Amino acid sequence: MKRALLLSVLVGVVASNTAWARATSLAIKEPRAFGYFIGDTLTREVILNVGEGQSLDAASVPLQGPVNYWLELSDVKLKTDVRGDGTTYRLSLKYQTFYAPLDPRRLVIPALTLKVMGGKDTGEVRVPEFGFLTSPVRLLFAQSSQSSGSAVELQPDAPVHRVTTGHERTGMLVSGLIALASLIGLAWHQAWWPFRRRPSRPFTDAARYLKANASRLEDAGGYRIALLKLHRAFDISAGKRLLSDDVGAFLSARPEFAPYADQVEHLFSSSRQAFFANDDQRAQAEMPLKALADLSARLGAAERSAT
Numbered sequence: 001m002k003r004a005l006l007l008s009v010l011v012g013v014v015a016s017n018t019a020w021a022r023a024t025s026l027a028i029k030e031p032r033a034f035g036y037f038i039g040d041t042l043t044r045e046v047i048l049n050v051g052e053g054q055s056l057d058a059a060s061v062p063l064q065g066p067v068n069y070w071l072e073l074s075d076v077k078l079k080t081d082v083r084g085d086g087t088t089y090r091l092s093l094k095y096q097t098f099y100a101p102l103d104p105r106r107l108v109i110p111a112l113t114l115k116v117m118g119g120k121d122t123g124e125v126r127v128p129e130f131g132f133l134t135s136p137v138r139l140l141f142a143q144s145s146q147s148s149g150s151a152v153e154l155q156p157d158a159p160v161h162r163v164t165t166g167h168e169r170t171g172m173l174v175s176g177l178i179a180l181a182s183l184i185g186l187a188w189h190q191a192w193w194p195f196r197r198r199p200s201r202p203f204t205d206a207a208r209y210l211k212a213n214a215s216r217l218e219d220a221g222g223y224r225i226a227l228l229k230l231h232r233a234f235d236i237s238a239g240k241r242l243l244s245d246d247v248g249a250f251l252s253a254r255p256e257f258a259p260y261a262d263q264v265e266h267l268f269s270s271s272r273q274a275f276f277a278n279d280d281q282r283a284q285a286e287m288p289l290k291a292l293a294d295l296s297a298r299l300g301a302a303e304r305s306a307t
Contacts (some may be wrong), residue, residue: 024048024049024050024051024054024116024123025048025049026046026047026048026049026125026127027046027047027049028044028046028047028127028128029044029045029047030044031043031044031132032132033130033131033132034132034133035133035135036097036132036133036134036135037134037135037136037137038097038098038099038100038134038137039096039097039098040096040097040134041074041094041095041096041097042094042095042097042109042130042132043092043093043094043095044092044095044109044127044130045090045091045092045093046089046090046091046092046093046114046127047088047089047090048088048089048091048114048116048125049086049087049088049089050087050089050116051085051086051118052084052085053118054086054087054117054118055087055116055117056087056089056114056115056117057114057115057116057117057122058078059115060113060114060115061076061078061114062076062093062112063076067095067109067110068110070098070099070107071095071096071097071098071099071107071109072096072098073093073095074095074096075092075093075094076092076093076094077091077092077094078090078091079092091114095109097134099134100136100137101134101135101136102136103136104133104134104135104136105134105135106131106132106133106134107132107133108130108131109129109130109131110129111126111127111129112127113125113126114126114127189304200236201300201303201304202233202234202236202237202303203233203237203296203300203302203303204300204303204304205233206229206230206232206233206296206299206300207293207296207297207300208300210226210229210292210293210296211293211297214289214293217289220280222289223274223283223284223289224274224275224280226292226293227267227271227274227275227283227292229296230267230292230295230296233296233299234250237250237254237303238250238253244268244272247264247265251264254306256302256303256305256306257299257302257303259302260295260298260299260302263291263295263298266286266287266291267287267292267295269286269287270283270286270287273286
């Protein structure tokens with residue numbers, strides 16, 4: 001009875017292993033086995049077919065990185081093709097050799113093992129090693145049969161030909177002169193050193209101040225500071241304290257500011273509300289801070305075009 005039970009178990013194991021073997025097949029596409037030098041790459045393609053309900057264990061796929069001191073697995077690609085009766089896995093392994101032989105030598109890429117999962121059963125498929133022949137880049141020593149001056153010896157360096165750069169130098173010189181002239185023009189326009197002694201531009205200075213400090217002038221106190229900046233610009237431009245009654249004469253003497261007469265009148269009206277009526281809200285409603293900045297920018301532009 002015991003012998004019959006043991007025999008049935010052995011038959012079941014053999015049958016299951018045979019069925020697993022029939023469901024799994026392996027094919028390998030190897031590269032050529034010769035003609036490699038240091039730095040060359042070899043690509044092995046492993047084609048694994050498994051049966052229905054089976055799959056390749058991803059943990060058994062080799063990882064990219066060094067294999068040993070002279071061989072590196074530089075790229076690993078896995079493609080899966082699922083069919084009705086099973087699955088085909090195409091594993092591409094790209095190796096690179098860094099071995100520098102002194103003479104032709106046979107090297108071996110190590111074997112690897114892939115695991116196939118199938119329900120409760122787990123099988124292993126062994127990918128065999130692969131040997132290839134690598135050669136030195138060149139002979140280190142000439143053979144005794146070779147005469148002096150053969151192609152094995154190092155050849156002299158190729159002569160260096162002089163390249164004319166006259167056009168390039170001329171282009172760089174012209175570009176440099178244009179850049180220098182542009183910089184001088186910008187310095188004059190912006191009143192940078194050494195052009196600071198030209199006539200002052202009070203409206204331009206006021207416009208730059210209002211633009212740079214816009215966020216600090218949003219409250220009532222800042223609005224009054226903005227008004228004072230514009231008033232000082234009018235005073236400097238007129239050469240005296242400019243009051244509301246003097247605006248007409250000032251615009252007649254400076255016709256470049258005449259197109260903005262209505263906005264200048266609004267400015268003096270808002271200033272009167274802020275400083276004499278102490279009504280900042282009404283002053284800002286009549287001419288907001290942005291309108292002050294826009295007026296200063298327009299007056300600054302007219303001031304620059306006139307000079």
